[in-house]
Amino acid sequence: xxxxxxxxxxxxxxxxxxxxxxxxxxxxxxxxxxxxxxxxxxxxxxxxxxxxxxxxxxxxxxxxxxxxxxxxxxxxxxxxxxxxxxxxxxxxxxxxxxxxxxxxxxxxxxxxxxxxxxxxxxxxxxxxxxxxxxxxxxxxxxxxxxxxxxxxxxxxxxxxxxxxxxxxxxxxxxxxxxxxxxxxxxxxxxxxxxxxxxxxxxxxxxxxxxxxxxxxxxxxxxxxxxxxxxxxxxxxxxxxxxxxxxxxxxxxxxxxxxxxxxxxxxxxxxxxxxxxxxxxxxxxxxxxxxxxxxxxxxxxxxxxxxxxxxxxxxxxxxxxxxxxxxxxxxxxxxxxxxxxxxxxxxxxxxxxxxxxxxxxxxxxxx
Numbered sequence: 001x002x003x004x005x006x007x008x009x010x011x012x013x014x015x016x017x018x019x020x021x022x023x024x025x026x027x028x029x030x031x032x033x034x035x036x037x038x039x040x041x042x043x044x045x046x047x048x049x050x051x052x053x054x055x056x057x058x059x060x061x062x063x064x065x066x067x068x069x070x071x072x073x074x075x076x077x078x079x080x081x082x083x084x085x086x087x088x089x090x091x092x093x094x095x096x097x098x099x100x101x102x103x104x105x106x107x108x109x110x111x112x113x114x115x116x117x118x119x120x121x122x123x124x125x126x127x128x129x130x131x132x133x134x135x136x137x138x139x140x141x142x143x144x145x146x147x148x149x150x151x152x153x154x155x156x157x158x159x160x161x162x163x164x165x166x167x168x169x170x171x172x173x174x175x176x177x178x179x180x181x182x183x184x185x186x187x188x189x190x191x192x193x194x195x196x197x198x199x200x201x202x203x204x205x206x207x208x209x210x211x212x213x214x215x216x217x218x219x220x221x222x223x224x225x226x227x228x229x230x231x232x233x234x235x236x237x238x239x240x241x242x243x244x245x246x247x248x249x250x251x252x253x254x255x256x257x258x259x260x261x262x263x264x265x266x267x268x269x270x271x272x273x274x275x276x277x278x279x280x281x282x283x284x285x286x287x288x289x290x291x292x293x294x295x296x297x298x299x300x301x302x303x304x305x306x307x308x309x310x311x312x313x314x315x316x317x318x319x320x321x322x323x324x325x326x327x328x329x330x331x332x333x334x335x336x337x338x339x340x341x342x343x344x345x346x347x348x349x350x351x352x353x354x355x356x357x358x359x360x361x362x363x364x365x366x
Contacts (some may be wrong), residue, residue, distance in 0.1 A: 104307040115191040121200040124190045125183045129204050132179060138213045141269060146220040153223025160320050161227050165306030167273040171208065172228045173235030174256055176279060178354060179205035180239035202236035209236075251286035257303070257356035270310045277325075279303025279356060285334045299329045301361060329361025 115121050158166030184201035188194040209232035217224030235254075242248050257277040258265065266272040280303065285296035302324070309320040337349035 036108055111191060118200055121187055121191060121197060122204060124187045124197075124205075125201065125204060128183055128186045129208070131206050133211065136208060136215075137230050140212060140215040143217065144219055147218045148220045150214075150217045151223050152217070153225050154227045155223075155227050157227060158322065160322065163309075164270065164273045165309050165320055166304075167276055167278075167306045167320050169227060169231045170278040170304065171273070171276065173231040173238075174254065176205050176209045176232040176235035177239050177254055178235075179208055180236045181354070184239060184243065195244050198240040202240045205236045205239070206233055247286065251283055253281045253283065255281055255354055255356045257358055259358050274307060274310065277303055277305045277356075279325075279327075281356065283334075285331055294357065297331050297334055299331050299361070301325075301327045301329055301356075301363075303327075303363075305365075323365040325363045325365045327361045327363035329356070332357060332360060 073219065115124060128323070155168075156162040156166075180198070180201045182201075183204050184194065184197045187201055188199035191197055210229065213224055213228055213232070216222045216228070227363065238254060242254075255278070257279060258275050259277060261271060261275055262290050263271070266275060270335050279301045282300040284293075286289045290296050305325065307321045307323065308318045313320070333349045333352040337345050337352070340346050340349055
């Protein structure tokens with residue numbers, strides 16, 4: 001086998017350099033001749049840059065590149081790693097080379113200057129806000145049956161004698177939270193600052209929910225409820241808190257879990273509210289020390305639901321039930337959609353921050 005081909009194979013396999021024998025002999029002969037020259041004839045230049053004066057004793061000769069004995073080269077492997085740059089450890093965590101998927105882009109100086117004020121950041125989501133305004137208008141018009149003059153109504157909070165056991169209040173909070181999250185993400189795409197986008201998004205969300213509440217004020221079976229306004233504000237405020245407390249976004253979610261009923265899904269009325277379970281979910285994957293632990297697939301949850309508050313239940317004398325529940329659930333996002341590179345995967349992973357899949361946890365109700 002030609003020597004050069006064998007060397008290339010060794011380089012690929014072991015990272016070593018194997019010089020051809022002819023090259024070893026030539027280098028050794030040149031080095032031996034240099035050492036045999038009388039030191040008094042010419043100055044000696046060494047690798048260290050030291051020059052021996054003519055007639056003086058030479059400095060110690062530098063070590064040969066290849067070992068030599070009796071003028072003959074000793075064939076040994078030359079460690080190419082001594083001349084090669086150090087490669088990073090494969091087991092070491094990779095350093096980020098850019099923003100994570102879904103992160104807002106870094107703002108340019110022009111964008112940072114353009115969106116400095118609160119009003120400018122609110123204006124950054126004007127089209128998205130108009131879209132949500134149209135959506136609320138369409139849905140309210142579709143679901144509104146009988147109307148009357150504008151009026152107020154005290155709906156209560158979570159009492160057993162309230163119409164929906166407070167589930168409707170949590171629905172208001174969740175809708176406001178979801179609007180704020182969506183609008184905040186859209187603002188951050190232009191400004192590059194998710195924390196600064198949280199407040200203007202919450203203001204817009206609260207305004208949209210207030211518009212929807214004005215519709216309720218004209219419904220004969222409802223009314224403008226200040227309890228709804230309080231929970232609208234609370235839901236939007238939680239979005240601000242989640243994005244401004246360091247690390248909270250990765251750890252705590254506010255979610256809706258819809259449990260199927262005999263109709264699979266009810267679009268309106270008390271059956272619609274009875275399907276809804278609202279919960280807070282603590283993701284153990286959000287804690288730095290647990291990111292590589294099997295516990296990263298675990299979530300700890302606490303939530304609220306209502307049961308037996310249908311009109312037929314009350315007519316039958318069934319006592320309405322309000323349950324606080326605690327549970328342990330699988331982190332489906334961490335299991336299947338962690339660091340997804342596809343748009344669909346990222347969309348599903350993002351959606352799992354807000355919606356809990358049924359039957360993925362074990363719960364105890366009180």
